Amino acid sequence: MKSGKLLLGLISGVAAGAVAGILFAPKKGKDTRDAISQKSDNYIKGANRSINDFTDSINHKVEALKAKTKANLADTKSKEKVNKAKAEMHEMKAS
Template sequence: MKADSRALLGFLAGAAVGALAGILFAPDSGTETRKKISKKTGEVGDQLKQKFNEFVDGVKEKYAGVKDQAEDVAEKGISKFNSLKNETRNTLPS
């Protein structure tokens, strides 16, 4: 997960820097440049929100899977314990 989040952050940072550099070096007036920067900032923000939400959804899915597996293991352990307990009771003299 850590590598995925670093790669995502690096990609988004690179995209933002590239877009900003392209806008700043374009031959437009100051007003047009500011409008473009504002627009690109909003777009990058939206992309960042979307990627973050996808990341959170992925974490939730993995957590749910691990939780289900842990519950299954716990249930099997309890069942095995109860089975052994009953076997022990049946083999011990009263």
């Protein structure tokens, strides 16, 4: 418990120091605000990409599982092979 509080305190201190350093930098205020805005936009875009990649991966894994289930329940060999191929395709896209 104490180490968690210590870690939180260190992270908070680092963040406060970074903010103070940016705000008291020798650049003009407008330049600093523009830089902060641009960096935050980049972080948001990166987070959105990561979220989209993650959801796409999950969707492909679900589709692969559906196709495997259909392959196991298929009444003909051709349907089984088609569904196994679909499962493999989704597994490749998920990775």
